[in-house]
Amino acid sequence: MTGEPLRVLVVDDERPALDELAYLLRQDDRIGTIRACDSATDALRLLRTEPVDAVFVDVEMPGLTGLELAAVLARFAEPPPVVFVTAHMEHAVEAFDLRAVDYLLKPVRIDRLREAVRRISESGGPATTEETLPVELGGVTRFVNRSEVSYVEAQGDYARLHTATGSHLVRLSLTALEERWSEAGFVRIHRSLLVALAHVDEVRVDGGHCSVMVNATELTVSRRHTPMLRELLRSHRQGDS
Numbered sequence: 001m002t003g004e005p006l007r008v009l010v011v012d013d014e015r016p017a018l019d020e021l022a023y024l025l026r027q028d029d030r031i032g033t034i035r036a037c038d039s040a041t042d043a044l045r046l047l048r049t050e051p052v053d054a055v056f057v058d059v060e061m062p063g064l065t066g067l068e069l070a071a072v073l074a075r076f077a078e079p080p081p082v083v084f085v086t087a088h089m090e091h092a093v094e095a096f097d098l099r100a101v102d103y104l105l106k107p108v109r110i111d112r113l114r115e116a117v118r119r120i121s122e123s124g125g126p127a128t129t130e131e132t133l134p135v136e137l138g139g140v141t142r143f144v145n146r147s148e149v150s151y152v153e154a155q156g157d158y159a160r161l162h163t164a165t166g167s168h169l170v171r172l173s174l175t176a177l178e179e180r181w182s183e184a185g186f187v188r189i190h191r192s193l194l195v196a197l198a199h200v201d202e203v204r205v206d207g208g209h210c211s212v213m214v215n216a217t218e219l220t221v222s223r224r225h226t227p228m229l230r231e232l233l234r235s236h237r238q239g240d241s
Helices: 015-026 040-047 066-073 089-097 110-121 174-184 226-240
Strands: 006-011 031-037 054-057 082-086 102-105 132-137 140-145 151-155 158-163 166-170 186-190 193-196 200-206 209-214 217-221
Touching (some): 006 015, 006 110, 015 110, 066 082, 066 089, 082 089, 151 174, 174 186, 186 226, 193 209
Parallel strands (some): 054 082
Antiparallel strands (some): 151 158, 158 166, 200 209, 209 217
């Protein structure tokens, strides 16, 4: 996005929460115009005539919910980035599916709100292709960028994302992430491992056994997946050259 002040829309059916969020946003000098609506229906009506740079929306509202509003916005020719603001953490996975920029828990902390504004400012606008996943850190839901993930490990019906700075458990299966992220260069190397080709530093072959080095971690490649991985890595390296 440009350096122009952001035009934002705040949507919440509870007037005190609506006023509080608008007040907090006014404290941020990156925010310009703030419009407020107390229903998703009114928000859609306003968006027909007034473009905005981002939408901050509550999840649970009567009539059209915040999640349903976000689904409608996703079909816009230029969908605005969406930040969910809610008291309910359990909707974070659905927010991921809708490619939300951030997910804030009530009561909203000013530092988290500023982080959400930063994400909007750096999102590159509606055309951004970067995906994020919601993770819980110390009782606070944050988002990890897909590009930060070096490999993913299956843990039952869950998956553990590994980055250069730590790991995070998410309520998604390895198969679901493989299907969603295959076009972004994530490849299955074992029944329980998905690796990002861009993060593979080295391929090792010893006695017919193959492994890869990712962020100083050695990961075993199953015999079944070895031929395909080596071919994909060769293509990936040629594409970068």
